[in-house]
Amino acid sequence: MALPLLPADWSADKDFKRLNALSSASERTIEPVGPHFLAHARRARHKRTFSEDDR
Amino acid sequence: MAENASNAGPEPGSRVTIGITFGNSNSSIAYTTDSKAEVIADEAGDRQIPTVLSYNDGDEYYGGQAKAFLVRQPKITIAYFRDFLGQDFKSIDPTHCHAAAHPEDTSGTVSFSVKDKEEESSTLSVSEVSTRFMRRLVSAASDYLGKKVTSAVITVPTSYTEKQREALIKAANDAGLEILQLIADPVAAILAYDARPEADISDKIVVVADLGGTRSDVTVVASRGGMYTILATAHDFDFAGVHLDNALMEHFAKEFMKKHNTDPRSNPKSLAKLRLEAEATKKALSLGSNAQFSVESLADGYDFSVSINRIRYEMVGRKVFDGFNRLVEGAVKKAGLDVLDVDEVVMCGGTSHTPRIANNLRGIFPETTTIQAPATSTTAINPSELQARGAALQASLIQEYEAADIEQSTHPAVTTVKHIANAIGVVTGENGDVFLPIMPAETAVPARRTVQIPTPAEGGDVLVRVVEGGTHIKVTKPEPKPAKEASDDKEDDEDDSDFDSDEEEEEEKREKIWKIGGELAEAAIRGVKKGGKVEVTINVAADLGVTVTAREVGAKGGVRGQI
Numbered sequence: 001m002a003l004p005l006l007p008a009d010w011s012a013d014k015d016f017k018r019l020n021a022l023s024s025a026s027e028r029t030i031e032p033v034g035p036h037f038l039a040h041a042r043r044a045r046h047k048r049t050f051s052e053d054d055r
Numbered sequence: 056m057a058e059n060a061s062n063a064g065p066e067p068g069s070r071v072t073i074g075i076t077f078g079n080s081n082s083s084i085a086y087t088t089d090s091k092a093e094v095i096a097d098e099a100g101d102r103q104i105p106t107v108l109s110y111n112d113g114d115e116y117y118g119g120q121a122k123a124f125l126v127r128q129p130k131i132t133i134a135y136f137r138d139f140l141g142q143d144f145k146s147i148d149p150t151h152c153h154a155a156a157h158p159e160d161t162s163g164t165v166s167f168s169v170k171d172k173e174e175e176s177s178t179l180s181v182s183e184v185s186t187r188f189m190r191r192l193v194s195a196a197s198d199y200l201g202k203k204v205t206s207a208v209i210t211v212p213t214s215y216t217e218k219q220r221e222a223l224i225k226a227a228n229d230a231g232l233e234i235l236q237l238i239a240d241p242v243a244a245i246l247a248y249d250a251r252p253e254a255d256i257s258d259k260i261v262v263v264a265d266l267g268g269t270r271s272d273v274t275v276v277a278s279r280g281g282m283y284t285i286l287a288t289a290h291d292f293d294f295a296g297v298h299l300d301n302a303l304m305e306h307f308a309k310e311f312m313k314k315h316n317t318d319p320r321s322n323p324k325s326l327a328k329l330r331l332e333a334e335a336t337k338k339a340l341s342l343g344s345n346a347q348f349s350v351e352s353l354a355d356g357y358d359f360s361v362s363i364n365r366i367r368y369e370m371v372g373r374k375v376f377d378g379f380n381r382l383v384e385g386a387v388k389k390a391g392l393d394v395l396d397v398d399e400v401v402m403c404g405g406t407s408h409t410p411r412i413a414n415n416l417r418g419i420f421p422e423t424t425t426i427q428a429p430a431t432s433t434t435a436i437n438p439s440e441l442q443a444r445g446a447a448l449q450a451s452l453i454q455e456y457e458a459a460d461i462e463q464s465t466h467p468a469v470t471t472v473k474h475i476a477n478a479i480g481v482v483t484g485e486n487g488d489v490f491l492p493i494m495p496a497e498t499a500v501p502a503r504r505t506v507q508i509p510t511p512a513e514g515g516d517v518l519v520r521v522v523e524g525g526t527h528i529k530v531t532k533p534e535p536k537p538a539k540e541a542s543d544d545k546e547d548d549e550d551d552s553d554f555d556s557d558e559e560e561e562e563e564k565r566e567k568i569w570k571i572g573g574e575l576a577e578a579a580i581r582g583v584k585k586g587g588k589v590e591v592t593i594n595v596a597a598d599l600g601v602t603v604t605a606r607e608v609g610a611k612g613g614v615r616g617q618i
C-alpha cells in the first residue's frame with residue numbers, strides 16, 4: 001500500500017511537523033542472551049548510539 | 056547478577072566451554088564448532104542423558120544405565136531431583152521419586168540415602184547428588200572433545216528462584232565447573248533457532264512450549280530484532296510426559312488384566328517394567344503409526360506383548376493432550392495477546408516429538424503461525440536438543456568475556472529498559488486510513504527500524520504521517536442461513552444428522568485489525584519520481600525520544616525531525 005499524496009494545503013517548517021510524544025511505555029527486562037543483546041549491552045555500557053555503532 | 060561471577064575461574068582465553076541443560080528427566084550437553092551447535096552423545100550413545108544416578112556394589116552409574124536400575128534396584132537409584140535443588144524439604148513434591156530413592160528431610164534440606172560405597176550407606180544432599188551428576192556430564196563432554204571442559208552455560212526454568220540459581224551454581228562449581236551464565240530454558244530454545252544461518256531475525260511474537268517429562272512450561276516472548284523479552288509464563292505439573300506414560304500404563308495394565316487376571320501395577324517391580332516399556336512405546340508412536348509393547352515376565356511370570364496404533368494412543372492420552380492446549384492458550388491470554396498475534400510456536404522438550412500435540416497446536420493457531428515441531432515443519436530442530444544447543448551458543452558468545460564483564464552486561468541496569476506500549480508506524484492508502492507498522496509494541500528501546508514504502512503510481516509530493524497503532528480482534532459471525540420454506544425447514548431439522556450440521560456450520564471469522572492511534576509527526580517528501588519509494592527510519596531513544604528520518608530512496612536530502 002502506497003503513501004498518500006500530500007494535501008494541497010499542507011505546510012510546515014522544513015517539511016516536518018511534530019505532533020505528540022509517545023503515549024506510553026513500560027519497564028521490562030530483556031533476556032541477556034544472544035548476539036543482538038550483547039551488541040545492546042555494549043552500546044549501553046559505552047553510551048553509544050546505533051549510528052556510532054554502525055561506523 | 057552476583058551468581059555469574061565465579062571465584063577465580065580459568066582465564067577467558069583458556070576456557071573450554073559447553074552448554075548444559077539439566078532437566079528433572081534428562082540432561083544434555085552441547086558444544087559449538089564454527090558457530091554451529093552440536094549435542095554430544097555420552098559413552099552409551101545417548102544425547103538425552105537420563106538425569107539419574109545409581110549406586111551398586113560401590114560403583115556409580117549415571118544416565119541410561121542408572122535409569123535401567125529403576126526396575127531392579129529402585130532404592131539405590133536417585134531420579135527426578137533437579138527441581139529439589141535450592142528448595143526446602145517441606146516445599147518439594149516427591150511424587151516422581153515414588154519408585155526410586157526417596158527424598159529425606161535432613162534438617163530442612165533434601166537428601167537421599169544410598170550405599171555409595173560397599174557396605175557403607177551415606178546420606179547425600181541434593182546438592183551433592185547434583186554435583187556428582189554434573190561431574191559425569193562434564194567428563195562425558197571432556198572425553199568427547201578430547202580436552203578438559205572448564206566452563207558452561209546452563210539453562211534453567213523461568214520459574215527458578217534466586218535461591219535455586221545459587222544452589223545450581225554451587226553444585227556446578229563443586230564439580231569443578233565454572234558457570235558463565237544461567238539462561239532461561241525457552242530463550243535458549245529461541246536462540247538455537249535464531250542462530251541458524253538462514254534464520255530471519257524479524258520482529259515476532261514467539262510462544263515456546265517446553266513439554267518435558269514432569270513439567271510443562273509455556274513462555275510468550277516478544278522477539279525484537281534478535282532481543283528477547285518475556286511477556287508471560289505458565290507452568291504446569293499435571294500435564295507432561297509422565298502423564299502420557301501413566302495413561303498408557305493404565306491402558307496396558309487393563310489389557311494385561313483381561314488376559315491374566317492380575318494387575319501389574321500391584322507390585323513395584325512389575326510397575327517399573329510397565330513404566331519403562333510404556334515410555335518406549337510412547338516414543339515409538341511419535342515416529343510410527345504402530346508400536347509394540349512387550350515386556351518379558353511382566354507380572355506373575357507372564358510375558359506380555361501387544362500392539363497399539365497411534366489413533367488408539369491418541370484416545371488414551373486425550374485428557375493430557377487437551378491439557379497442553381489449555382496451557383498454551385492460557386499463556387497467550389496471560390500475555391494479553393490473541394492467538395492471531397502469535398507468529399511462531401517453538402516446541403521443545405522431549406514430549407514435543409508427539410505428532411498429536413503439534414497437530415493440535417496447528418489447529419489452535421492461524422495458518423500464518425509457524426509451528427516448529429517435527430510433525431508440522433520440515434525445518435524444525437530436534438525439540439530435545441534445542442536448549443542445550445542454545446546454551447552452547449551462548450557459551451561460545453561470551454567465553455572470551457571476563458567474569459566481571461558478564462556480570463556487568465547482565466546487570467539490571469543494562470537489562471531493565473523501557474519497552475514501547477504501542478506499535479509505531481505510518482499511515483498508507485489512498486484515503487490515509489491504513490496503518491503500516493514499522494516498530495511493533497513491546498520493542499525494547501533504544502531501537503531503530505527502517506522500511507521502504509511505495510508511493511502513488513505517478514509519484515509527486517507525498518505525506519509521511521507517523522502514528523501509534525494498536526490492534527483489535529474483529530469477529531465476524533457467520534451469515535445466518537437463508538430461511539428455507541417453512542414446510543421443509545422442519546423436515547430438514549429432523550433428519551439433519553450431527554455430522555451434516557458439523558460440516559455445514561461455518562466458523563466465525565476472526566481477524567486482527569490495526570487501529571490508528573496517537574499522531575506523532577508528519578513529514579512531506581516532495582517530487583518523488585514515478586515508481587519511487589520512500590524510506591522511513593524510526594529511531595526511539597532510551598528516553599523515548601523519537602527521531603524520524605524520511606527520504607526518497609536513491610535521492611539526496613530528505614526530512615529529519617525529532618519528537
Ligand SMILES: Nc1ncnc2c1ncn2[C@@H]1O[C@H](COP(=O)(O)OP(=O)(O)OP(=O)(O)O)[C@@H](O)[C@H]1O
Binds near residue numbers: 295409
Ligand atoms: N520421541 C518422543 N516422543 C514422545 N515423547 C518423548 C520422546 N522423546 C522423549 N519423550 C518424552 O519427553 C520427556 C522428557 O522430556 P525432556 O527430555 O525435555 O526432559 P526434562 O526437561 O528433563 O523434563 P522435566 O524437567 O519436565 O522432567 C519424557 O517424558 C520422555 O518420555
Ligand SMILES: [Mg+2]
Binds near residue numbers: 078079240265267404
Ligand atoms: Mg526441560
